[in-house]
Amino acid sequence: MRHLLSTTDLTREDALLILDTAAELARVTDRAVKKLPTLRGRTVVNLFFEDSTRTRISFEAAAKRLSADVITFSAKGSSVSKGESLKDTALTLEAMGADAVVVRHQASGAPYRLAHSGWVGCSVVNAGDGTHEHPTQALLDAFTLREHLGDLQGRRIVIVGDVLHSRVARSNAHLLSTLGACVTLVAPPTLLPVGVETWPCAVSYDLDEALEGADAVMMLRVQNERMNAAFFPSTHEYSRRYGLDTRRAALLSDDAVVLHPGPMNRGMEISADVADGARSVIVEQVTNGVSVRMAVLYLVLGARAEDQGGLLPAAEAVPA
Amino acid sequence: MTSSPEPEGSQGPVARVLDAADISRVVGRISHEILERTNGPADVVLLGIQTRGVPFARRIAVRMGEIEGAEIPVGSLDITMYRDDIRLRGPRPLEPTEIPAGGLDDRIVVLVDDVLYSGRTVRAALDAISDVGRPRAVQLAVLVDRGHRELPIRADYVGKNLPTSLAQSVRVHLSETDDVDEVLVLGGGA
């Protein structure tokens, strides 16, 4: 795995390797010394064309715990905000000797382009691109779900909200299906993409029906700019039809959990008592993010030598 | 660790240098030696290095327990994240690191591995241990020492010294992972 660009690129084995690695790395978090020497001397660049403090800090923490050198370019206070092109910035990073670049960009496909354009030779990790994907978010969601539900095979997971514009929904729909879960998307028809029937998920417009006996529900954030663009008549109506409140949460199975990629609109897509309630694993999601990103950086950076033709014979020795 | 650079299939002759009875005798002897050197089991913690150091360590812990009538703390250590050859060999899946409940501080930690070769695995294990706790002493027990050290490291307890050539490889099979107890030397003129 040289790059992590999309969850659709991950096989079940790939996904499980990342999640299992993350599970081991999570235990390091409990130690006195939280740092591992694994990526000593390697440089990870966080390239954030779109501001996202949470994701940026999570990646920084992950890289630092693996002893990598971390350079962060973020939207504010660097050339990135002055309209410097993705390509020019990438060439700068290449000149600085980046081994991996973690990129967040408002354009769908920007990480893919970075990885395939020949501008840079380093590994590329997608930290969220436009309305396309956010694979590490999906991985940390899957990690969190596995912590609570065990194997996701056959588990019923409901994703609710603005699927059309949500990179989190896209990444989760594919990853959770790859892991064997039965995913149902629930949204007003205006917020579902054309062609959603080709996704590996069920689709419903009825939240109550979908929640009945489900093992988990993931509430997507409704962006402010959607509220005035005729996707739905009013926030009140949205909240009534597609919001998660205590009554609806009670429809879930007994051990079910509630996720939200954050930041939340309390009172809009999720009521405060559910967000802060016993089923909510929203805080764990943040903690798990670091472990998952450590696993991704380790696996992506470790893959370099092999993928560049290898310094060892192809049939690398397997412990007997 | 028993990783060796030779690809499978280029083996040539195969020699079994230890069988199940030999391995059992080694476990018994090393158990006695550890008890002798550490003046009883009071502060001893065994840590098996993943993968085959772990069942080997458990066997020693069980035998020591039988001798002393006490439970000997035993754990496992995965040193993958401490290796210095990730760039060369690529990433591997991680195995569990299990530190016994009492921790490692002020204990005599006996690292246990199946084969001692370059010494790099042990070097990584020492780094890993220092991130987990501060033992009073660290010792090393191995089933086989095949020589060719690349670092100033030697074992305190050795099941069998096995002079090998670099062209040869050593395979350890333990019944917990491989259904059979044996040590094989592959290739060369063994």
Place this chain on the structure above:
Amino acid sequence: MSVVLRSARPYGEEPVDVALENGVIAAIAAPGTLPAGDLEVDAAGLVLLPGLVDLHTHLREPGREDAETIETGTRAAALGGFTAVHAMANTQPVADTAGVVEMVWRRGVEAGHCDVHPVGAVTVGLGGEHLAELGAMADSAARVRVFSDDGVCVSDPVIMRRALEYVKAFDGVIAQHAQEPRLTQGAQMNEGALSGLLGLAGWPAVAEEAIIARDVLLAAHVGSRVHICHLSTAGSVDIVRYAKARGIDVTAEVTPHHLILTEDLAATYDPVFKVNPPLRTEADVMAVREGLEDGTIDAVATDHAPHAHEDKDCEWAAGAFGMLGLQTALSIVVDTMVRTGRLDWRDVADRMSVRPARIGRLGDQGRPIAVGESASLVLLDPAASWTVDPTALASRSRNTPFAGRELPARVVATFLRGRPTVLDGALA
């Protein structure tokens, strides 16, 4: 200067010798029977067609001379077998006055590689609000007959109606870039399952079809003629077919790329495949081929759209819309329409020369290959093949979607009113 083409095959038919003199075809006779000309061209095995006419070319001058100039763009045109191109109005400044269109026209004459017919903007600055001085452009030295806000749709139905009515006075035509703006806000690629998967804002077929439907009805209502630019969907073909069956005076063009490429290429996120209208589905490709075959679609028009390197060497959303087309158009038509048996050489002449010339009201282009007719002609080798090398194209830009692709048929020579502009596949 006299030119004699030896053993050329007009429309791919029986070989003849053709003499060009004083800008016209002076004689057509059995091989070996004409006296030597000043220039002898061995045309054995080559197909002779009337010079190609492009209804839709972006030459970028004035304003973006870093991407293309009238000189470089018309070189590419001649090398592609064209003897006339229509230069779109979306330059900087916009070609919305007699002054700008005359300047473009004059530069075309000076360059001399092919005729350049400026397209006039329908509205001032392509703003969609106030009609440009269409009559002044029609009366200018450039004699503009085709008007288009191409790049932008004339979306206001009242403005469109007025424009259709107004150009009747001088036999003009409105060439509509059919794109309902509200339905395509921020759109990046064809809307469908793939756009949903790639997270790129979708460009629904209905945004094109709704405008075409409206405009054919408007044209019928006011008794004017309307031309549909770069039609790209199966539904658009159906609407134009319906309109023609009802006797509405509508014509339509399709680009070479919409005859061959599909939306799948967007999955590369490489903006070299980003174009307006977007690449569509396989079913749409088959439908536009069908429409071109049965004559519903009148013309192949290149929508040659050069872009500077930095406008394509970037992420998809930042990339500019458009592809080069002049030097690959004929080969793509041969590949998709001739080799598949849908068109013969007379049909190719019809769709790439005769009908576009008629739509643009060009008197001496798209004429039959006959004695006394204007000698604007192209000779092509139907058996040759070539591999597209972006750096070897005459255009100042490199944004061809066909880089590395092997294409059939090669232009060997082009003649503009008897004068060679291309010989042996190179500028004469």
